[in-house]
Amino acid sequence: MSDFDKEAEREKLRQQYEAEKEERKATQRMSELLLQGATMTGKHCDTCGDPIFRQNGTEFCPTCQQQQPAGETPAESESAQNADNQERQTEETASAEVPSADATNIEVEQSNAETTGQSAPSGQSTAPSNQPRRASPSQADTSNGRSPEPRTAVEQNERGAGDLAEARNALVRKLTRLAMEAEQTDDVGRARELLAATREGAEALDALDRAKR
Known part of the structure; x- marks a missing residue:
């Protein structure tokens, strides 16, 4: 193999490693969000395709949020605060009624x-339909x-359990793919990187299993 081919192969492996590194980071972020009480909405981001999460009344993509400028964060926070205020006002109005x-x-x-008291002295009978109801x-x-x-706490717990199950299935799929690549590659360095990624994913999976107990 020529030096050019070796360099191209190394570049290809480097790009694959960078892509999988980003996937590991995204998986770790999703696991942390679920452990912090965030829920998965069942929708996916139009930009990157990752699951959309909801936390404190705000829906967001954990991957794209990291790539947005810092100046957009206050607007998102203000929007979430307005939604919470509106929800509180609705609850106060309902309780006042x-x-x-x-x-x-x-x-x-x-x-x-009063009607019964006035009609009693006259001796007139009162029809059953006029009785107080x-x-x-x-x-x-x-x-x-x-x-x-x-919504009751039971419904919220069931939804949280469903989110954890979906995240667990995603982790299992990634771990399976990484293990298969590690088994098929002939590059020792590449296999070591894949095994390290598999170990990190297994730790995240173990954290999710502990959270479900």
């Missing part, structure tokens, strides 16, 4: 009681526009 259901029931009972909880909720209850 809750007592109105009891007030409506009291007014209905008082009105019917208490509005059902479901009707009170509907008439007063009460917002539905937020």
Whole structure:
């Protein structure tokens, strides 16, 4: 093999190593985000194809976010803060409307009681349809526009478990591919690099398994 061919082969291996190094970094970032409480949205970035995460009300790509200028970070933070403020205002408005259901029931009972008291002395019988009726909880909720209850902790835990399972499957696929490349290569240095990458991926996989327990 000529010197030119050797140099081209070394350059090719170097490029492959750099690409896999970036993949390892992306996998590590995704593992850290999941351990910090972020969730995967099921969508993928239009730029790099990596999964989109949601944390503190903001959706972002962990890979592209690292490549964006620092000046864009405050805008993203402000957008997330505005979303949180709007959500809090909605919850406060819904909670402020809750007592109105009891007030409506009291007014209905008082009105019917007065009507019954006035008609009793005259000896007139009162039809069953005129008897006081208490509005059902479901009707009170509907008439007063009460917002539905937020998601329970069980639903949130199930979603988090699904995100961890998806991340684990992605790690397993990468580990399998790296192990196959290490087995097929004849370059000792290249095999050593692939085995190191496999070991790092296995450590990340172990961290995810501990988080699921």
